[in-house]
Amino acid sequence: MNGADALLMMLREYGVEVIFGVPGDTNVALYHALKRMKDAPVHVVCRDERSAVFMADCYARVSGKPGIAEVPSGAGAMYGLPGIAEANKSSVPLILLVNDIPQLGVGRGTLTELPIEAMFRPISKHAETLNRVEKLPETIRRAFRLATAGRPGAVVLALPEDLLYEELDATPHLLRAEPQCRSAPAFRVLPEEEIIGRASEALISSKRPLIVAGGGANRSAAGESLVRLAEHLNIPIATTITGQGVISDDHRLAIGIIGDNGFHPHAVWALGEADLVIYVGCRMGSVATMNWKWPPSDNGAKIIQIDLDPDIIANTRDVDFPLMGDARATIDRFFAKTKGESLPARDWVVGINSRRIEFWRTVQSELRSREVPIRPERVIEALNQHLPAKCHVMSDAGTSTPYATRFLKLTHPGSKLVIPRFFGGLGYAIPAVVGAYFAAPEFRPVALFGDGSLGMSAGELETLARLEVPAVLIHFNNGCFGWIKALQRVMHKGEGNDGTFGVEFGRHDMSKLAAVYGIRNFRVDTIEQLDGALKQSFALQEPCFIDVAVESIADRLPPVHSWLKKFGVDPGIIGVQATF
Known part of the structure; x- marks a missing residue:
């Protein structure tokens, strides 16, 4: 077999069920092996390398198994940086396979050449370049061991294209997996x-x-x-x-x-x-x-x-x-x-x-508000009324985060709320539902995201439609980078609307974007429309996109402790409505 065949056999030995990736000039050998191999892991073609790594990240968070992503060289590798940094700092087991340029091209002006190890080393748990095809088995074992053992993290492997074509005299023993490293944590260490x-x-x-x-x-x-x-x-x-x-x-x-x-x-x-x-x-x-x-x-x-x-x-x-x-x-x-x-x-x-009882009693007026534009917390409360018990909710950093963390209620012991918290990069939630679905298809995936996030990951709507992932996508539409707009008002208290700059963009009916990909879509302006859209979406087993016109997070102070204090509001007092 060649290096690509050996790689896939080892991934299968480690129980890898799905690989998220994007085709490019340097991963032809891998794709050819995927096409030929019986019982190969499912390969999910993504529209962006950032999304591929985010999918692998969420897959790992939900399943406990290492998420696997693959990208081509050059820009493909660079687009993998955000997801690797987030997964590593969040202790998520993840392995990124960078299909790199051939070894003979190194240092000779080859298109897409990058120092992969040097680029990823500061933001990953381990970065390594395969330099001989005979070293592939031990390199893969080391990658899984490091991703799952100790504090889990992200491992990056650069695989030169020529080595994936080279023949390898591989025995079953040589391609063995370490069973304990199929999920994290691989070794449960105890204090004295x-x-x-x-x-x-x-x-x-x-x-x-x-x-x-x-x-x-x-x-x-x-x-x-x-x-x-x-x-x-x-x-x-x-x-x-x-x-x-x-x-x-x-x-x-x-x-x-x-x-x-x-x-x-x-x-x-x-x-x-x-x-x-x-x-x-x-x-x-x-x-x-x-x-x-x-x-x-x-x-x-x-x-x-x-x-x-x-x-x-x-x-x-x-x-x-x-x-x-x-x-x-x-x-x-x-x-x-x-x-x-x-x-x-x-x-x-x-x-x-x-x-706690007093808190929930006091906030009922917020959660039952019928104001237009719809309050973000009212969206979360409506979601609570329609969520199936078995669900995974993925939220982007930004508008939805403080309301989801404060008001969302998950009662099934296996349900999760997943938010990329360490670096707070946008564009996570939409690809994340794909990873969550492959990790646990019996749990309904739900995405919460704002305008800024949608703009960075809209291409993955095609992936959702193509794969028929039954995700419910809820877009908090306020026509701006809401969190940053609110932060600008916090930092320039007293200047009102004049305290913001560079955060506005047009308000559009984004349900029409979902329609382009054939996704069932709803435009929501009222509570009645929201309840109807949620009811229909959860009754269907297909991707659904709900575009909700919401009050901007920059118009009324959200439940953020430091922001409330800056405006002279006691965060411990329940039910105080504070505006900028």
């Missing part, structure tokens, strides 16, 4: 028993403990273990945006989102009042801590931090019990250490839940 024991004793003796689950809890599939521990010891669970989904939103111990963006006031209050906080897979970065100001460092709370990455632990504040280990495995050890304890119901939980 002695420090787990001391941390468990502190937890048992605390009066007001709180768990804060971050994205690492989701990457580790620690939700079931966290809920079991929380129920046993009556510990409330708050999450960051990327930690959402570890516990059902309707659970009595699920108190909501902490952090700057889309926060729940009762969750932020609880974080400030806790006498012990367990951070699980949370880097305690700027958003989760409101620029490292919350919880107050002088409130006397003990801090337990569980993380796989030693660079993360105690990086932003002092930690009493630093535990370097896998989230799920470490939480299971906490349960084993404390399962003999019998603790009564905590007044602490009752107090938080009374605040």
Whole structure:
């Protein structure tokens, strides 16, 4: 067999079911092998290399398996940069195959030549160039091992085109996979028993403990273990945006989102009042801590931090019990250490839940608003009424984020809200529903995005239509880069509309764009139209595009903690309507 055949056989051995990619000058060998090979992974042809990597990213977040993307050399590789950076910082296992120029062309002015390793090394977990076809098996094994072991991340392999044509004397043993590296985390590392024991004793003796689950809890599939521990010891669970989904939103111990963006006031209050906080897979970065100001460092709370990455632990504040280990495995050890304890119901939980009940009672006026243009939070509430229990919701950074994190309710334990949070690049949600669908076709994929995101990923509407992905696409149409427009008003408080620049563009009926690709589409201006469009869309098993004319996020302050404070609004007061 040749190098391309060997590559595909190894991917199949690792359980790879789908590859997302874009054809180009240098990946002809790979495509020829895909066409010839029986039982080859499904290949999804994308319209943009950025989208291919975003699809692989979301596939990995939903399935736990490494997402696989392939791109040609030159611009194809450059367009892969945003997705690799996001996946790596978000601890998502992903492997990008760059079909590179032939080796003899290096340094000779060959079209599309780029230093792939040097370009990707700063933003990936590992970048490597294959230099001999005989090294292909060990290179692939190393890629899967690094993508899934330790803190998961993104691995980039440059595969010179000529090596994929070269013959390889490959035996089944040579092309073997390492079974534990077929999903992440490949190895569940545990902290030392002695420090787990001391941390468990502190937890048992605390009066007001709180768990804060971050994205690492989701990457580790620690939700079931966290809920079991929380129920046993009556510990409330708050999450960051990327930690959402570890516990059902309707659970009595699920108190909501902490952090700057889309926060729940009762969750932020609880974080400030806790006498012990367990951070699980949370880097305690700027958003989760409101620029490292919350919880107050002088409130006397003990801090337990569980993380796989030693660079993360105690990086932003002092930690009493630093535990370097896998989230799920470490939480299971906490349960084993404390399962003999019998603790009564905590007044602490009752107090938080009374605040939570008051929050949801107070915001009902917002969630039932019939104003036109439709409020973004009203779109989320309508979605709540129509969402099937088994769903995955993908949201772009921007207009939909603070409203989805605050108001969306997911009750099925397998449902996820996925938002690319580290770099916040636009253009994620539409391709992401493709990745989510291939990872879990039994869950209905839903995309939330604004005008800016649509402009960057509209080409993938053709991919959705071609593949008949039954996604419900909800476009927040406000005719501008809404989040940036709002930020400009925040930063230039008092200047009103004059404080914004370079963020406006035309208002158009974007349902007509979906119609070009034969996608069922709806234009929505009223609540009645929105309910009708959602009802029809979820009744169908085909892609549907709902274009909703919404109030701009720049017209009324969204639930962003730092923005509210800048305008003199107490973020802890529920129901205050503040305008710019």
